[in-house]
Every structure is written in C-alpha cells, then in structure tokens.
Amino acid sequence: MTESQTRPDLAALLADAAMSMGGEPNYDATLEAIVREAQKSIPGTDEAGLSLLSSGRIKTAAPSSDFVEHIDQFQYQFGEGPCLDAILEADFFRTNNMAAESRWPRFAPAAVREGVQSMLAFRLHSDGQILGALNLYSRHRDAFDNEAIYTGQPFAAHASIALSHSREKVQLLEALDNRDVIGMAKGILMERFKIDDERAFSLLVNLSQRSQEKLRTVASNVVAEARSAVP
Structure with missing residues (x-):
C-alpha cells in the first residue's frame, strides 16, 4: 500500500x-x-x-x-x-x-x-x-x-x-464595546451638565484631545468615576 x-x-x-x-x-x-x-x-x-x-x-x-x-x-x-x-x-x-x-x-x-x-x-x-x-x-x-x-x-x-x-468578529465586538461605553459616558455627562447628546459627545472629544488619550479610554474613565461616586 x-x-x-x-x-x-x-x-x-x-x-x-x-x-x-x-x-x-x-x-x-x-x-x-x-x-x-x-x-x-x-x-x-x-x-x-x-x-x-x-x-x-x-x-x-x-x-x-x-x-x-x-x-x-x-x-x-x-x-x-x-x-x-x-x-x-x-x-x-x-x-x-x-x-x-x-x-x-x-x-x-x-x-x-x-x-x-x-x-x-x-x-x-x-x-x-x-x-x-x-x-x-x-x-x-x-x-x-x-x-x-x-x-x-x-x-x-x-x-x-x-x-x-475571526479578526472581523474581534473588530465588531470591540466596536460594539466602544459604542456602549461611549454611549454610557454621554448619558452621564448629559445628566450631570444638562446638555444634549451632541454637546456631550463634543465634550468627550475635547477631553480626549486635551489628555491625548483614546476616546474610549476617556469614556471608560467617566463611567468608572460615576460608578465610584454611587454610595
């Protein structure tokens, strides 16, 4: 054979x-x-x-x-x-x-x-x-x-x-994760400063540029800070 x-x-x-x-x-x-x-x-x-x-x-x-x-x-x-x-x-x-x-x-x-x-x-x-x-x-x-x-x-x-x-799945999940975190951060800023969605996003972008950190990082920090303030 x-x-x-x-x-x-x-x-x-x-x-x-x-x-x-x-x-x-x-x-x-x-x-x-x-x-x-x-x-x-x-x-x-x-x-x-x-x-x-x-x-x-x-x-x-x-x-x-x-x-x-x-x-x-x-x-x-x-x-x-x-x-x-x-x-x-x-x-x-x-x-x-x-x-x-x-x-x-x-x-x-x-x-x-x-x-x-x-x-x-x-x-x-x-x-x-x-x-x-x-x-x-x-x-x-x-x-x-x-x-x-x-x-x-x-x-x-x-x-x-x-x-x-498999790479496409990772990128999609990351995009969804980023969108969720940024959405939560915008909601927190809208509530805190009584501003609309567009102004909240502009504030996140401004913070990102000033700190030279990625937008998602800034958004995560906003969410983490809000969560830590909850008694």
Missing part, C-alpha cells in the same frame, strides 16, 4: 480542518486550531506556528512549542527567513536542507544550530490583505515533499479565511 493510499482523502482532510478552524469560539482558539490542524494535516511537520502582521509589525502567535518562537526570533532579528519571504514575496517558501541554504545567510546557520533541518512557510492572505504566514518546521532533512505543498496550499487558503473571519 502506498503512502498516498494510507493518508486520508485530501478533500475530507481539508474539510475536517476547515470545520475545526472555523468553529472556534474566539480569536486565540482559532489561531491554536490552525496550528494544531497544520501539524495533523501537512506531512513532514514536527512543529508549527504563525507569524502575523499586527500594526505594521510581525509577531509569533500560537506556537506549538517554545522552540518555534525561539526560531522565529532569529528571523525577526536578522530580517530574513522563509516566513518573512512568504509574507513579502511569494505564496510559499521551502527549504529541505537548511545547512546548505544560501538565501538566508544569517538565519540559516542559527536555525541549524537549534536543530532545524527543513522549513516550509505559506502566505496567509484574504481579500487582497496579507495576514501573515503559516510556518512549519522539521528536525529532519527533506521533510517537506511535493505532497506537503499540495496539501499546504489549500490548507493555507482555509486558514486565511478562518483567520480573517
């Missing part, structure tokens, strides 16, 4: 992975599911993690172990490596002999010293926006064959969708 015959059908494998990644209750759980399913689904993978773009910076998320974060720090420190290239240049980057790698002259020797022999990184993107990269690591040479690419590319597409949807 061949290896391809012993592995689950790719469509079924990806369907199960997509359901797992898309069914998590919150953002952190979604990231952990992406990494967990990558380890299960993509052949050759010993460790996995995510490098995500956030506020113009790249940071590691949901590493399968401290080892992953340690290796990633070399990439960020040297400004080179497969995950950075996947984010900036192409859909994926693979190396199956890190010791002979010339594309990343500073990162490769550091990774080899820590025991990395093979790496595979896939870009994560959705609706034209680059989200980051899915990074796979192996302590063995020639770990990632063409099957890993064949499986990893559609997997990364599913992961991108799950990641994008």
Whole structure:
C-alpha cells in the first residue's frame, strides 16, 4: 500500500480542518486550531506556528512549542527567513536542507544550530490583505515533499479565511464595546451638565484631545468615576 493510499482523502482532510478552524469560539482558539490542524494535516511537520502582521509589525502567535518562537526570533532579528519571504514575496517558501541554504545567510546557520533541518512557510492572505504566514518546521532533512505543498496550499487558503473571519468578529465586538461605553459616558455627562447628546459627545472629544488619550479610554474613565461616586 502506498503512502498516498494510507493518508486520508485530501478533500475530507481539508474539510475536517476547515470545520475545526472555523468553529472556534474566539480569536486565540482559532489561531491554536490552525496550528494544531497544520501539524495533523501537512506531512513532514514536527512543529508549527504563525507569524502575523499586527500594526505594521510581525509577531509569533500560537506556537506549538517554545522552540518555534525561539526560531522565529532569529528571523525577526536578522530580517530574513522563509516566513518573512512568504509574507513579502511569494505564496510559499521551502527549504529541505537548511545547512546548505544560501538565501538566508544569517538565519540559516542559527536555525541549524537549534536543530532545524527543513522549513516550509505559506502566505496567509484574504481579500487582497496579507495576514501573515503559516510556518512549519522539521528536525529532519527533506521533510517537506511535493505532497506537503499540495496539501499546504489549500490548507493555507482555509486558514486565511478562518483567520480573517475571526479578526472581523474581534473588530465588531470591540466596536460594539466602544459604542456602549461611549454611549454610557454621554448619558452621564448629559445628566450631570444638562446638555444634549451632541454637546456631550463634543465634550468627550475635547477631553480626549486635551489628555491625548483614546476616546474610549476617556469614556471608560467617566463611567468608572460615576460608578465610584454611587454610595
């Protein structure tokens, strides 16, 4: 029996992975599911993690172990490596002999010293926006064959969708939370100073500008102060 015959059908494998990644209750759980399913689904993978773009910076998320974060720090420190290239240049980057790698002259020797022999990184993107990269690591040479690419590319597409949807949920909840806090603060100011909604909001904006704090922070302070004054 061949290896391809012993592995689950790719469509079924990806369907199960997509359901797992898309069914998590919150953002952190979604990231952990992406990494967990990558380890299960993509052949050759010993460790996995995510490098995500956030506020113009790249940071590691949901590493399968401290080892992953340690290796990633070399990439960020040297400004080179497969995950950075996947984010900036192409859909994926693979190396199956890190010791002979010339594309990343500073990162490769550091990774080899820590025991990395093979790496595979896939870009994560959705609706034209680059989200980051899915990074796979192996302590063995020639770990990632063409099957890993064949499986990893559609997997990364599913992961991108799950990641994008989860981020949208977070942003929506934050927007609703901000609106609720600002609404409560406006109500407090309207009652306290006998002013209308528009003037209450203008007062919050003025306080935000003068204190150089975010509007939500100022609103939260107003609400907290009002609550503390209640006997």
